[in-house]
Amino acid sequence: MSLFKIFIENEVNIHTFDIQINFSYIDDMLELMLKNPDFFHNIRNLKLGCIDVLLSHAKNFAPQMINLCQNLKKISLTCNSFPIYQSSLLSIDYNHSSNTLNTIILYSLNFKVITNLDKLFKQLNVLESVHIIYCILSTDFVQKIINLIKPFKLKSIFLYRNNELQFIELLQLLLQKYGDYLENFGFEVGFSSFISEEQQLLESIIKYCKNIKFLDLTVFNSRIIYPLFNLTENLKQNLNHLSIKIFAIEFSSITLQNLGQLLPLKLEYLSLTLIIKYEDFEIFLKNSQNTYIKKLLINYTSEGQDEECRDTHDIILSYIKKIYYEKEKNQIFGYY
Numbered sequence: 493m494s495l496f497k498i499f500i501e502n503e504v505n506i507h508t509f510d511i512q513i514n515f516s517y518i519d520d521m522l523e524l525m526l527k528n529p530d531f532f533h534n535i536r537n538l539k540l541g542c543i544d545v546l547l548s549h550a551k552n553f554a555p556q557m558i559n560l561c562q563n564l565k566k567i568s569l570t571c572n573s574f575p576i577y578q579s580s581l582l583s584i585d586y587n588h589s590s591n592t593l594n595t596i597i598l599y600s601l602n603f604k605v606i607t608n609l610d611k612l613f614k615q616l617n618v619l620e621s622v623h624i625i626y627c628i629l630s631t632d633f634v635q636k637i638i639n640l641i642k643p644f645k646l647k648s649i650f651l652y653r654n655n656e657l658q659f660i661e662l663l664q665l666l667l668q669k670y671g672d673y674l675e676n677f678g679f680e681v682g683f684s685s686f687i688s689e690e691q692q693l694l695e696s697i698i699k700y701c702k703n704i705k706f707l708d709l710t711v712f713n714s715r716i717i718y719p720l721f722n723l724t725e726n727l728k729q730n731l732n733h734l735s736i737k738i739f740a741i742e743f744s745s746i747t748l749q750n751l752g753q754l755l756p757l758k759l760e761y762l763s764l765t766l767i768i769k770y771e772d773f774e775i776f777l778k779n780s781q782n783t784y785i786k787k788l789l790i791n792y793t794s795e796g797q798d799e800e801c802r803d804t805h806d807i808i809l810s811y812i813k814k815i816y817y818e819k820e821k822n823q824i825f826g827y828y
Contacts, residue, residue: 671700682713752779
C-alpha cells in the first residue's frame, strides 16, 4: 500500500502492470489507484487476472482499470469468465486504445457465454496478434471467429482435448482461414473417438500452418503417431520448440526410433515425456546427432521394477553425456 502511495505522489510512469485480484484485502489498494486515474494512463502492458471466489471484486475493479489505460499496447486477461472484461472492451469509452492495442493474450477464459465478438475486434485498428491459451471454447465461439470479416491474426492457440466432432471440424476450418498467422499450437490428440477427424486436423496444420514455431502435442492413440511424424517433418523449416507427451510404451518406442531423423537442424527446445527403453533412446540420440538442441528436457517414466528403472536411468544419462554433453558444452539438459 505504501509503495503505491509513493508511486502516486511522485507521479511515477508505470509502463507494465501485472495484478491478480485474488484477495479482498487488496481492495484499499485498488481503490487508491482508481481514485488517481493518472496512475494508469501510461501503462502499455496490462496483465490482469482474478479468481471465481472473488468474482464480485473483479466485476467492480477490472472494467475500471481497463478503461483507465488509455495507451495500451498489450493486454493479458486471465479468469474463468470473459464477460467481466467484455463489457469494458466493448464500451464506447474504450476507443482510446483502438489505435494502440496490438496484442491480446487470453488465458483460461470461459468463452461459452461470449457475445458481440465481431464488435470487439472491429474497433481494434492495429491488432497484430491474438493468443488463446487453454481457454474453454465452444463450437459457437469458434464459428464466430471463423465468421469474422476483419483479419483475425491468431498467433497462438493451445487447447485441451475436446470430444465434440463438430468442434474438431470447426477447428479445421479455423486453421484453414487463419493458419498463415499461426506460430504456436498445442492440442491433445487421440483421446476422442474421432481419430480420423483428428488425423485430418494434423493434415490441415501441414497444409495451412506453414509458420508454426512452437508445437506441443499430447498423443493418446498409436494411429496419431505417423501423422505426428509427418507433421514434424513438414514444419521443420520454422520449428524451434517441440514438446511431445506419450503415455504408452509401444508408441513411445516407435517415437524414439523414428523422431530423431525427422528433426530440424536446430531446435531451441525439445521436451519429451515418454516411457523409455534405453535401447530406443540410444537410437533416438544417434539419429538426432545432426540436430543442434539447445535445451533438451526428458521426462522419463518406466513400467519396470525400481532396480530396473534405476539401471535404465543410469544408462540414459550415460548416453546423453557421451553423445551430447561432450560434443556441445553450451547445451542445457533436464532429466527427471
